[in-house]
Amino acid sequence: MWPLAMATRIVIQLLLCAALCCLPSPHAHGLNNGLGLTPPMGWNSWNFFGCKISEQLIQEMADALVTSGLADIGYTYVNIDDCWASHRDNEGNLVADKKSFPSGIKFLADKIHAKGLKIGIYSDAGILTCQRRPGSLYHELQDAQIFASWDIDYLKYDNCFNLGIQPQNRYPSMAVALNKTNRPIYFSICEWGQNDPAKWAGEIGNSWRTTDDIKDKWQSIVTIADINNQWAAYAGPGAWNDPDMLEVGNGGMTFNEYRAHFSIWCLMKAPLLIGCDVRNMTSETFEILSNVEAIAVNQDILGVQGSKVSKQGSGECLEVWAGPLSGSRVAVALWNRCSYGNNITASWGDVGIVSDSPMIVRDLWEHRFLSGSFIGNLTMYVESHDCKLLIFIPEEQKLYYGEQ
Ligand SMILES: *[C@@H]1O[C@H](CO)[C@@H](O)[C@H](O)[C@H]1NC(C)=O
Ligand SMILES: *[C@@H]1O[C@H](CO)[C@@H](O)[C@H](O)[C@H]1NC(C)=O
Ligand SMILES: *[C@@H]1O[C@H](CO)[C@@H](O)[C@H](O)[C@H]1NC(C)=O
Ligand SMILES: *[C@@H]1O[C@H](CO)[C@@H](O)[C@H](O)[C@H]1NC(C)=O
Secondary structure (H helix, E strand, O other), X not given: OOHHHHHHHHHXXXXXXXXXXXXXXXXXXXXXXXXXOOOOEEEEOHHHHOOOOOHHHXXXXXXXXXXXXXXXXXXXXXXXXXXXXXXXXXXXXXXXXXXXXXXXXXXXXXXXXHOOOEEEEEEEOOOEOOOOOEOOOOOHHHHHHHHHXXXXXXXXXXXXXXXOOXXXXXXXXXXXXXXXXXOOOEEEEOOXXXXXXXXXXXXXXXXXXXXXXXXXXXXXXXXHHHHHHOOHHHOEOOEEXXXXXXOOOOOOOOHHHHHHHHXXXXXXXXXXXXXXXXXXXXXXXXXXXXXXXXXXXXXXXXXXXXEEEEEEOOOOOEEEEEXXXXXXXXXXXXXXXXXXXXXXXXXXXXXXXXXXXXXXXXXXXXXXXXXXXXXXXXXXXXXXXXXXXXXXXXXXXXHHHOOO
């Protein structure tokens, strides 16, 4: 469908193989369930549908992930958020809402798995979920067991109705309970960043929210990115900062703004969980979500969260974000938060490149190399509320990239 992008992907994979030979193998810290060695990718029901979910809707979304091609490029988790459960039965087991999930969660899990996808579910480290369904506090072992018996692959674990108990005394019991099931289940801690989870959640979870809920607004993206950025050093394979799910395609931002949102989420090694109606995406939404070159930055095997390295302009709203990739490459975002277009300069010192190294530069939204090579700095014009996403590659690696 996009021959150039596909070719690039192949080339990038080739380079990755070359790079892997000289890299230490990544090691997950903490939870040790073998999951999330790169940030998870998939879809979640909350941002667009809220409580208006059903087993039919979830299946249609899984179908749309497959038919659109998004599943093929990595979006494989199909995650049900709040509102799937109604009560506990006489034995204390969680029961799915009979009206919206009449066939039960195991049935749905089998359907999702049959499509080659994975299924995620939601609960809460409190006595109720945020939408007042039963919570898992004091039911951790039983709930983990039933999730495992349904073949669940991912648990998002929220923070409402927590009785004021410290999260460090609520989240570990679910981590232990999940481990006891013997089923590897990705553990997504959703504590909203209140008690600096980066400092303790890496030991017990695969990712942890660093902020309040995202909103489908530019200011929300800017605020969340800055908070998430403070914790960059704590992220790594198996344990990621989570600045919340994607709003791309939900209508509250422009194409450029969504492109900036996606660029920075990729660079920050955020979980990439689509939050729109994938049955009904515009071509612009699809173009952003299916950018395999940006996704390759997010999924790079090195697993280093990129961060803000420079602020420029009189309002300091012209920003450079950067982080290392495998193969001695560097991912660079030129992010214009100002209300007018302007030039942004990435200097080698800021982005972490030795000053006299010549680099070739790939533009991941234009899907082409900039002509020539660069030493010392690179300046590009960036529209207001837009973002360039680039990879700087040592010039001596040019051969790998052929004639593109
Ligand atoms: C449970 O924890 C042990 C020790 O960290 C680990 O080796 C094992 O893989 C974990 N199992 C699961 C299913 O997470
Ligand atoms: C699909 O999206 C368009 C706007 O992009 C909207 O007008 C339409 O109602 C949506 N259709 C469905 C079935 O949700
Ligand atoms: C951006 O840089 C180009 C090339 O140096 C220059 O011609 C242009 O005037 C600059 N634009 C702004 C808004 O400063
Ligand atoms: C970029 O590099 C050139 C060549 O070394 C230098 O003349 C120029 O001052 C640099 N620009 C910035 C903004 O650092």
